[in-house]
Amino acid sequence: xxxxxxxxxxxxxxxxxxxxxxxxxxxxxxxxxxxxxxxxxxxxxxxxxxxxxxxxxxxxxxxxxxxxxxxxxxxxxxxxxxxxxxxxxxxxxxxxxxxxxxxxxxxxxxxxxxxxxxxxxxxxxxxxxxxxxxxxxxxxxxxxxxxxxxxxxxxxxxxxxxxxxxxxxxxxxxxxxxxxxxxxxxxxxxxxxxxxxxxxxxxxxxxxxxxxxxxxxxxxxxxxxxxxxxxxxxxxxxxxxxxxxxxxxxxxxxxxxxxxxxxxxxxxx
Amino acid sequence: xxxxxxxxxxxxxxxxxxxxxxxxxxxxxxxxxxxxxxxxxxxxxxxxxxxxxxxxxxxxxxxxxxxxxxxxxxxxxxxxxxxxxxxxxxxxxxxxxxxxxxxxxxxxxxxxxxxxxxxxxxxxxxxxxxxxxxxxxxxxxxxxxxxxxxxxx
Numbered sequence: 514x515x516x517x518x519x520x521x522x523x524x525x526x527x528x529x530x531x532x533x534x535x536x537x538x539x540x541x542x543x544x545x546x547x548x549x550x551x552x553x554x555x556x557x558x559x560x561x562x563x564x565x566x567x568x569x570x571x572x573x574x575x576x577x578x579x580x581x582x583x584x585x586x587x588x589x590x591x592x593x594x595x596x597x598x599x600x601x602x603x604x605x606x607x608x609x610x611x612x613x614x615x616x617x618x619x620x621x622x623x624x625x626x627x628x629x630x631x632x633x634x635x636x637x638x639x640x641x642x643x644x645x646x647x648x649x650x651x652x653x654x655x656x657x658x659x660x661x662x663x664x665x666x667x668x669x670x671x672x673x674x675x676x677x678x679x680x681x682x683x684x685x686x687x688x689x690x691x692x693x694x695x696x697x698x699x700x701x702x703x704x705x706x707x708x709x710x711x712x713x714x715x716x717x718x719x720x721x722x723x724x725x726x727x728x729x730x731x732x733x734x735x736x737x738x739x740x741x742x743x744x745x746x747x748x749x750x751x752x753x754x755x756x757x758x759x760x761x762x763x764x765x766x767x768x769x770x771x772x773x774x775x776x777x778x779x780x781x782x
Numbered sequence: 783x784x785x786x787x788x789x790x791x792x793x794x795x796x797x798x799x800x801x802x803x804x805x806x807x808x809x810x811x812x813x814x815x816x817x818x819x820x821x822x823x824x825x826x827x828x829x830x831x832x833x834x835x836x837x838x839x840x841x842x843x844x845x846x847x848x849x850x851x852x853x854x855x856x857x858x859x860x861x862x863x864x865x866x867x868x869x870x871x872x873x874x875x876x877x878x879x880x881x882x883x884x885x886x887x888x889x890x891x892x893x894x895x896x897x898x899x900x901x902x903x904x905x906x907x908x909x910x911x912x913x914x915x916x917x918x919x920x921x922x923x924x925x926x927x928x929x930x931x932x933x934x935x
Contacts, residue, residue: 625857626858628858628859628860630859630860630909632904633859633860633863633864633904634860634863634864634873635860635863636862636863639857639867640867641867641934641935743872743873746871748871748874748875748876748879748881749866749870749871749872749876750866750869750870750871750876750878750879751870752870752878752926752934753866753867753868753869753870753871753876753878753934754867754868754870754934755862755866755867755868755870755934756866756867756868756869756870756871756872756876757866757870757871757872757873758863758866758867758872759867761866761870
């Protein structure tokens with residue numbers, strides 16, 4: 514999970530900031546010189562904690578969402594896949610917006626005994642995930658860092674947004690969706706300026722570069738995968754929501770939207 | 783759910799204690815020792831037609847209780863870590879779809895567990911007892927049937 518380092522005004526004075534859009538569902542803003550927590554605001558439906566105490570840095574938790582051994586706790590948001598995965602957000606100093614690839618997934622969780630057996634993976638839990646509230650499961654969130662709030666979002670009904678984001682000096686934002694669309698948005702309004710349907714879901718990171726011919730290119734890897742993309746593969750059964758460590762409950766329809774694939778697309782601007 | 787199983791584990795713990803061994807026994811994983819736990823030969827046995835034939839699952843007669851114990855073992859041996867919480871797959875393939883790369887007879891499933899398979903399936907024959915392996919076989923054969931213990935909800 515990335516830390517975005519910004520030197521900008523926050524709370525009325527110039528600061529050296531560290532911004533962390535977290536798996537926890539909160540965007541954290543810290544002063545990276547002092548470690549002081551300046552802000553922690555939710556960017557997707559999140560109920561495990563109400564807020565963060567900025568003095569202690571501790572979460573103000575909802576105790577009913579704490580997990581326990583041998584008991585099923587329902588409707589924990591976000592799920593253990595997080596409100597955001599490892600794919601990085603992007604900040605544009607021109608708009609002051611952080612573009613966050615986000616998930617909206619919740620879960621039921623029962624703690625089990627964790628057995629360490631060499632060479633085997635274990636979770637120590639029985640987990641089932643499903644889409645979160647609001648009728649969508651993914652969103653590209655444009656987050657106003659200075660005011661610590663979302664200004665717009667592009668929602669995906671059935672699938673999380675699982676691709677990295679690229680913000681350019683020409684006020685474009687590139688990102689991909691798990692049903693294969695590679696998009697360029699207007700960085701200020703979020704309106705789609707261009708899109709291309711690739712052969713598989715996108716969980717890669719867009720890059721832009723100057724070719725040896727002096728032209729600018731944008732490249733994206735298309736090929737669904739990752740934890741939440743695992744359900745796209747034929748060796749996963751959609752009738753077990755607990756499969757693939759619990760993601761199948763949330764991702765059982767992905768085979769309708771994305772075939773497995775593996776291809777790099779390069780576009781000339 | 784698994785009283786016979788628990789009683790046996792307890793006996794083993796007592797036995798280890800009596801021998802003065804300080805090693806903590808934890809559930810099924812205590813069931814290891816100097817004696818190879820697999821009595822039924824696994825793998826291709828050299829020689830012509832005298833190869834012994836693998837038996838049918840000895841728990842066929844009381845498949846329901848064997849399947850319930852197999853379900854417990856499926857979680858405790860971390861089968862669920864690769865094959866999914868209700869065996870629907872993950873890093874390892876689904877065991878509840880109609881596809882059986884290595885066959886779905888009693889003996890074939892037993893061999894897949896005991897010998898291991900290509901692309902990551904460990905050979906469990908030195909860790910899981912023959913009895914437990916047959917219980918796992920019994921569990922896997924109930925998947926997607928009305929007899930499946932703790933089915934997906």
